[in-house]
Amino acid sequence: MAKIVFEEVTKTFPTKDKKNKEQCTALDGIDLEIEAGEFVVVVGPSGCGKSTLLDLLGGLSRPTSGRILLDGKPITGPGLDRGIVFQQYALLPWRTALGNVEFGLEATGVPRRARKSRAREFLELVGLTGFEDRHPHELSGGMRQRVAIAVPLGLLIGWYRPVAVLLGPLLEVFRNTAALALLPVFVLLLGIGETSKVSIVVYACVWPVLLNTISAVGNADPTLVGLARSMDLSTPRLFQKVILPSSVPAVFTGIRLAGAVSILVLVAAEMIGAKAGLGYLINASQYNFAIPQMYAGIVTISAIGVAFNQLLVTVERRLSTWRVPA
Structure with a gap:
């Protein structure tokens, strides 16, 4: 029997036109047999179904019949x-050339020392000795494609759509409710003091981080996700190896936004519902015409904001050294 057999394979896709419920046929009744060791090239015009055929063979989608x-x-x-070697450069940008080739070996459970040795052999095979520690953006187009060829040789909200659909409206309601508008509720429930102040700041900070994370996870590069799926990675490992690293820049953007919001809300909360703190100091100094103390409080808040933002930027750079310099 042939190594690969297509039997009456048909693949259709629904059209985007809601009024027209006809299906778009990408492949229709394909019969094909490929023997072991046979080299086969599929040739045809753009849109004829070549990529669909390979997706079906790779198991990334299923035939309609x-x-x-x-x-x-x-x-x-x-x-x-x-x-599978994808049309786009299916390379993980946070990994070096060597790390990308090791990715497939990790999926099969090859020990670290052995997979490094084998990955170097694969890179030597495609002529990339000496480029092992380069990130994808540091390689030429031809080099990237060679790494992409070496990879298969080497062998929850944003992610789970039903959860996003269920919680989406609730998230929108709370996201669009200003934290300061809820300050009287927090004070009423928790009283004036540190507890209400900390609670309102936490509430305000949750939304930038949460929404940026949802967006980052939901918009992960489909080519990289397809690469991981082609290696049959489980969902937890897919998150660990692809989704989380690719989400780092967006998540840190959310954290930095949350940092700015936290200082704003903290100061406002101290002005309205606290008996101590920089916000209280500024407010009290204004009423008592203690101008130097008032300006000292303002400058201190600015310095804290700048220092906190710089700290987050430093941590982000350390965690995303793979990013292309601006």
């Missing part, structure tokens, strides 16, 4: 017995 066999067994999903 028909079946695909590999060694006599139906293909039901991605697997490590197939390697």
